[in-house]
Amino acid sequence: MRFDIEGFITFDTEDASLVNVLTGDCIELSQTSTRLLAELLDHHGDLLSRNEIFQSVFDKYGARASNSNLNQYISTLRRNLCDLGVEKEIIVTVPRIGFKISEEAIINNDREYRTPCLEEKQAEAPAQYPITRYRPLFTKALIVAFVCMLLLINVEFSRVDNSTQKVVQDKCRIFMPSALSLQDVTDSFNLASQPLDCSSVKDVYVYRQQIKSTIGNYMQLLIVECKREKSNCVSFYVREQRNV
Structure with a gap:
């Protein structure tokens, strides 16, 4: 399990x-x-x-x-x-x-798992058929396909921040690399067309990584937003505007 x-x-x-x-x-x-x-x-x-x-x-x-x-x-x-x-x-x-x-x-x-930290946020669709029994196999297939894609385009991920800071904004606790500011995180939410909303209690985790591949080098942020009063997390990626 x-x-x-x-x-x-x-x-x-x-x-x-x-x-x-x-x-x-x-x-x-x-x-x-x-x-x-x-x-x-x-x-x-x-x-x-x-x-x-x-x-x-x-x-x-x-x-x-x-x-x-x-x-x-x-x-x-x-x-x-x-x-x-x-x-x-x-x-x-x-x-x-x-x-x-x-x-x-x-x-x-895994009886109720919806891969909250691996799937990008998307519109909810009504469930048509129970797929819980197939979910582990489906998740493994997605991971294999993703790894194959990375091998094909020769992608290299590397961490660029080793330290983390905690910032409190209204009802949000934001855990982010020390190299970033609160304004950087706010701008990232705006780029994703979903402004940072701290009117409810939630935790926000920001992870910054550098991606090197044959199609170019760039920096991206992985942002995970979790509502503390509910078992609900969503995540999305934001590519920084400046190239490395």
Whole structure:
């Protein structure tokens, strides 16, 4: 099963990995950590007692179950999420009872996954047929086709910013490279014909990358906009007007 966390982190239980889709950073998890995170995410918003976790994550698989063991795995998962750029507290401790995933966390799984961070924003179309069972295969086919296209045009991506700054604008929290200004981000929204709207609570992630290919060199921004009160993220690319 695959989970989407905060719109830019994917957790694949089969690969036992956490991936930041904006930077490509990946953290491999142990089998026990994978089972623990999957159990918590599968019960998003529900409180799981320590005994429930011991039985479903440890005892069932012959792993050692103890309070100190569980605390260590929880601490490691929190550090992993933090290392990948998640500032929100995803795993909440309920003293003397157990743990749960924060109700404020934006979580999707592959039963309802709509690739919010990989698809460019487009008009919604009414669903005609249930396609959930085919979605993983379709997503893999898209990835293969995209990689083939990059190989054909000899594209090279490179990061141009290593540090990130957080800017608060009205009800928006904007995470962007330190080389950019708030005006740069606002102008990028205007270029995409969708002005930056901070009248509602949302997080905006801006990732800047340089693209080198046989068809020219240019700089582009990947912008991901997530509404914090809903499990809804959209993304789009904006090419900078000046060439590199």
